[in-house]
Amino acid sequence: MADKNQYRYLTKTGLKSLINGLMKDRVVYGAVKKDGFPAFGRITRFEDLELSQTPTHLSAKEFFFPQRECLLKFDIPTGAHEPVVASQGQAVIGLHPCDIHALNLMDKVFAHGTSDANYLTRRADTVIIGAECFPDEYCFCSSVETMNANAGFDIFLHEIKSGFLTHTGTDAGRHLLGKLTKTVKASASRIKELDRLKKKKEGAFKTRLNAPAKDLPGIYAQSSDSPVWGKIGAICYGCGSCNNVCPTCCCFDVKDEVGANLKDGLRVRVWDGCTLEDFAKVAGGHNFRKTRAERLRHRFNRKFRYLTDKFNALFCVGCGRCSRACLVKINIAQVTNELIAESTITKNR
Amino acid sequence: MNSLLNQQSPKTDNLVSPYLPSAATVERVTKLTEKERLFTVTPLAAIGGLPVSFDPGQFFMCGLPGYGEAPFSVASMPVNSHINGSPKQSFDLCIRAVGNLSNAMHRIKKGDRVYLRGPFGRGFKTDELKGKDLLFIAGGIGIVPMRSFIKSVAGKDSYGKLTLICGAKTPEEILFQGEMDEWKDMGMDVRLTIDKRHPGWKGNVGVVTTLISSLKLKPDKTVAAIIGPPVMYKFVALALRKKLIKDASMLVSLERRMKCGFGKCGHCQINSSYVCQDGPVYRLTDLAGLPEAF
Structure with missing residues (x-):
């Protein structure tokens, strides 16, 4: 849980400034609706963003560990192999605490022992903006200690009636908030509203595990x-x-995927x-x-x-x-x- | 942009792709059977910036562009030689043609190139076995990694009695029979068996365990190394326990599917253990909590 003094109030217009600012020099992905269902997708206008209370169908892992990615290019006649470690400046908006915990676990896996350059480079080039959620009948994060995220994001958004309470997890997040938008210290009444929402969330789980x-x-x-x-x-x-x-x-x-010329190709990894x-x-x-x-x-x-x-x-x-x-x-x-x-x-x- | 790097994400300075292989020249191709060929390879440059150095039982990911990679145990120890005045190291990979990559490998000729990553995993720690009687039990192509182990200890005074039990389906499928005669000359007790009666075969018939009961073993001094098809391990372990060999003195090498070699792709996982990191060579006692081992 963030320190109460750390919460900053951000209006909905303020969020728009933040997202628009991010879109200037990053590819931005975020929670959207696809066929009426919550999902992650590319955001090119602020209006595309539809923060969801319930989990997206697919997780955000595809932005760090794509379903298909090239690991190296090869040329069959010469035997040349050229490694590919591709990443772009990107931002992903709307990860729930469970998604952020999952990302922290993926970080551990791909950094353990021999580092996976492809994943880690992409991860380092990504701004993470988390968002609060509300459980549906399948959610059980309160039973596996992932209901709140304290690390693994740059900025976290708690939606309240009049806008958002934000807290930051990194210097980069603090820097972005200060540079791209305007926040003010959260008032006591807004922090109380957040506490009420958190209590409501804690009581809303229909699924629980019957052991610690x-x-x-x-x-x-x-x-x-x-x-x-x-x-x-x-x-x-x-x-x-x-x-x-x-x-x-x-x-x-x-x-390996060999090109139509039967001379060159790609070594790819797929889920x-x-x-x-x-x-x-x-x-x-x-x-x-x-x-x-x-x-x-x-x-x-x-x-x-x-x-x-x-x-x-x-x-x-x-x-x-x-x-x-x-x-x-x-x-x-x-x-x-x-x-x-x-x-x-x-x-x- | 770099000033905005997420400070909590792991360090990415100087990260290099762990998937980039190094080229090796095929010095020699030896046809062992219709299905198995032995490739003697010399890396063009030090693999991963290091001289070729490995323990017997370790493996390399070996690939061909267009056909992908697969794990192959080394079948020899590194051999130093001089080619055109410069020092080179070569070693053997034995490959059975069973899939796309291995069939493509069988079309490879002397002078062609293969592409290697490795060595990976934990092998047999020969230094820790000095003074021991070593019992090698190999089934089928289990003799391939075993050959690397045998070559690194045979003829050396620092080890006790060496015994090899080797089984295959047919006499033709017992690999390295010519070398086994040399190992006998170095004092090794070599016992062979085939699964079923075969014209012209005068030796033992039956699975490898049928040769264990007649062995005279010193339980406190003997370490057994076991490599073979999945079904073999349990029965060999049972037969050795009857000879009072402790589980801690049995070393096994396990085969699994692998795609990365360093604990990421998940294919080689046995319960909580990654074969590419904790194995492929395990002490039998280390497998007690891994019921999926065999």
């Missing part, structure tokens, strides 16, 4: 043989939608998904996770257990996107609650 976040890795560690995996494995289509929409799923495939059948299949045909049940167990464990030791954080940020997108209504919170119910960790409490 710190117990979840242990609960998942006990769940390898749970009947839950067979149950959801039997209905899963293996379509990979959950991987696509997840803001922390960042596994990828790398493949891959651990719930897809071929993900763990090796040359020769052996598949290390043959069944959908095994693949779902892997994905769920990656969110709640496998990466927690290395990165000291859950990799599920409670956005509920995978549950919303699932064609057969596999719900990550429901599944987790079933595992919690089976676990001795909760029974011993």
